[in-house]
Amino acid sequence: MSCDARPAIVGLVLLLGMMAAPLFAQTSDLTNNKIGFAYIAPKTEKYVPIMERLKKRRVLEQLSEFVSPLRLPHQFSLVTAECGEANAYYDRLQWSLTLCYELIEDIDRIAPEAGQTKDGFTRDEVVMGETIFVLLHELGHAAFDMLHVPVFGREEDAADQMAIFIPLQFNPRVARTVSRGDFFFFKNQGDPSQWSHFADEHGTSSQRLYNGICWTYGGNPQLIKDVIDAGWLPKERAATCAHEYQLIKTAFIKTVWPFIDEKLMKKVQTRDWLQAPSER
Amino acid sequence: MRRVTPALRYATKSAFAVALLCAIVSPAYAVTPAPSSPQVLVAYMPPRSDRLRPIADRVIKRRVLEEFKQFLAPLRLPRALTIQFTECGGVTGLNNQHGLATICYELVEQIERVAAGVDPGMRELVLTGTLIQDVFHEAAKAVFDILQVPVWGREEDAADRLAGFLMSEFGSDVAYQTMIGAALFFVTSGKTWTGSQFAAANSPEAQRYYNYLCMAYGSDPKTFEYLTKAADGAEPTLPQWRATQCSGEFEQVRKAFSLRIMPYVDPDFLVRVRATPWSLSTSVSVQKPATSVPQARVRPPEAKPHQLDNKETRDRAHEL
Numbered sequence: 001m002s003c004d005a006r007p008a009i010v011g012l013v014l015l016l017g018m019m020a021a022p023l024f025a026q027t028s029d030l031t032n033n034k035i036g037f038a039y040i041a042p043k044t045e046k047y048v049p050i051m052e053r054l055k056k057r058r059v060l061e062q063l064s065e066f067v068s069p070l071r072l073p074h075q076f077s078l079v080t081a082e083c084g085e086a087n088a089y090y091d092r093l094q095w096s097l098t099l100c101y102e103l104i105e106d107i108d109r110i111a112p113e114a115g116q117t118k119d120g121f122t123r124d125e126v127v128m129g130e131t132i133f134v135l136l137h138e139l140g141h142a143a144f145d146m147l148h149v150p151v152f153g154r155e156e157d158a159a160d161q162m163a164i165f166i167p168l169q170f171n172p173r174v175a176r177t178v179s180r181g182d183f184f185f186f187k188n189q190g191d192p193s194q195w196s197h198f199a200d201e202h203g204t205s206s207q208r209l210y211n212g213i214c215w216t217y218g219g220n221p222q223l224i225k226d227v228i229d230a231g232w233l234p235k236e237r238a239a240t241c242a243h244e245y246q247l248i249k250t251a252f253i254k255t256v257w258p259f260i261d262e263k264l265m266k267k268v269q270t271r272d273w274l275q276a277p278s279e280r
Numbered sequence: 281m282r283r284v285t286p287a288l289r290y291a292t293k294s295a296f297a298v299a300l301l302c303a304i305v306s307p308a309y310a311v312t313p314a315p316s317s318p319q320v321l322v323a324y325m326p327p328r329s330d331r332l333r334p335i336a337d338r339v340i341k342r343r344v345l346e347e348f349k350q351f352l353a354p355l356r357l358p359r360a361l362t363i364q365f366t367e368c369g370g371v372t373g374l375n376n377q378h379g380l381a382t383i384c385y386e387l388v389e390q391i392e393r394v395a396a397g398v399d400p401g402m403r404e405l406v407l408t409g410t411l412i413q414d415v416f417h418e419a420a421k422a423v424f425d426i427l428q429v430p431v432w433g434r435e436e437d438a439a440d441r442l443a444g445f446l447m448s449e450f451g452s453d454v455a456y457q458t459m460i461g462a463a464l465f466f467v468t469s470g471k472t473w474t475g476s477q478f479a480a481a482n483s484p485e486a487q488r489y490y491n492y493l494c495m496a497y498g499s500d501p502k503t504f505e506y507l508t509k510a511a512d513g514a515e516p517t518l519p520q521w522r523a524t525q526c527s528g529e530f531e532q533v534r535k536a537f538s539l540r541i542m543p544y545v546d547p548d549f550l551v552r553v554r555a556t557p558w559s560l561s562t563s564v565s566v567q568k569p570a571t572s573v574p575q576a577r578v579r580p581p582e583a584k585p586h587q588l589d590n591k592e593t594r595d596r597a598h599e600l
Contacts (some may be wrong), residue, residue: 144432151532196515236479
């Protein structure tokens with residue numbers, strides 16, 4: 001989802017931000033004074049542990065540090081909240097990115113049980129990988145809007161391209177976790193069964209799954225070799241993946257890179273982003 | 281980029297090679313560039329298969345590329361764009377690099393076959409609209425390449441969206457004939473996609489159908505309002521939940537065009553081209569439906585079976 005006005009939530013974030021500014025200050029050397037964040041307390045009791053877990057893992061602190069090299073034209077808020085649906089969205093009226101507790105609940109449900117693996121996937125990599133994928137996807141929407149990026153294709157696919165491309169610029173462990181987490185997530189979703197469902201501005205789950213594999217493979221053919229070897233990338237599509245990755249790279253360099261502070265970016269690239277201790 | 285078939289490769293080394301071929305092949309299949317658009321070259325390559333010869337003859341008679349050249353006349357490209365019809369060995373054996381846009385006679389064959397199956401009153405609309413849409417689609421990809429346009433999103437969808445935007449720039453009649461014609465083609469030829477077919481770099485007909493309807497409606501919500509209306513509480517041709525996104529989608533492409541392609545367009549020339557009264561199909565006049573009457577023919581079959589191997593549809597996570 002790319003644009004969904006939630007004035008009540010966003011108003012609350014802004015209010016909280018004003019009242020408790022020191023709480024939201026970034027403490028590391030990766031700072032950007034245009035970025036603020038808030039964990040909004042859920043109304044429903046069952047989401048409290050999810051909020052606490054996200055807080056403990058410093059998800060929004062880390063996200064704001066990760067985004068800090070971006071020279072933004074105005075404020076940008078990062079929020080976790082109870083939304084009433086399993087979703088994450090960027091609100092272009094409020095310049096805010098929201099991660100819903102319901103979505104984390106969904107990812108938890110789909111992921112393999114703790115201590116077990118399913119088809120070779122661990123719970124940690126699925127929960128972490130898919131959560132990072134979702135955040136980067138929404139960050140893609142945010143960047144397209146805030147930086148006035150020209151988007152000729154479907155924006156939802158473009159946001160997926162961001163979510164796959166960005167981790168590939170970091171250490172391979174990050175990229176592999178995101179790509180595999182995303183693969184597992186979409187593998188467990190359904191595709192449309194009626195013609196009219198194809199009116200959705202998103203690709204189908206299968207399309208998004210194959211896109212993710214293809215773009216990862218295009219950027220680093222060895223990174224998810226296990227998935228490729230298991231036959232998840234048909235030869236005909238595999239032949240175009242290097243070209244597709246190159247198009248994404250060119251688009252990123254031409255439209256987003258000029259907004260990036262290279263010194264800060266180097267610091268971001270050298271940090272190990274998956275260091276946070278497991279909560280499970 | 282799609283797969284390059286060996287049949288195509290021999291003729292696609294460069295725009296120059298094609299231009300040269302045009303000059304030496306039978307005059308019936310060669311068209312010299314009009315003085316108005318020296319950077320856009322068009323060519324009808326002679327097909328090798330007997331089966332495709334009558335198809336090539338009909339395409340030449342339609343003067344599709346000659347007409348198309350006029351649309352592209354305001355474009356000032358740093359190097360030549362060549363648009364050719366040729367035999368590819370398959371409907372998708374296309375490669376748009378090196379400033380070459382290719383439309384396969386095999387695809388024309390498919391369009392003719394699909395058009396033959398629709399209501400006779402709509403046949404010309406499907407034929408002309410789909411042909412023009414295909415030429416715009418392939419030319420869009422070649423322009424991306426020539427101008428090194430940053431393409432976010434999948435290239436095939438980006439080409440459809442740019443094609444849709446361009447086809448909306450010449451008045452509602454052209455927009456109707458091209459986009460509704462193409463949409464009719466997609467809904468009539470739409471096959472059931474399952475499993476690994478979704479791995480394709482291009483999108484299912486059903487998505488292309490809705491993308492074109494959305495671009496049409498986004499470009500001109502008055503002319504295409506009928507797409508969003510339905511009698512008796514039935515779902516409209518373009519579902520309301522998508523229709524509300526369409527002006528935003530159109531605007532996004534318009535902005536991208538303004539930033540990345542408009543600098544290569546001669547604005548005075550563009551005004552003259554837009555001021556020209558365009559009529560694509562001279563042989564058959566296409567009646568636009570009255571805006572008050574939902575056009576049943578553009579409606580997809582109800583609950584067309586696109587069933588896949590998974591249980592649930594439109595899962596909540598689909599909203600991500």
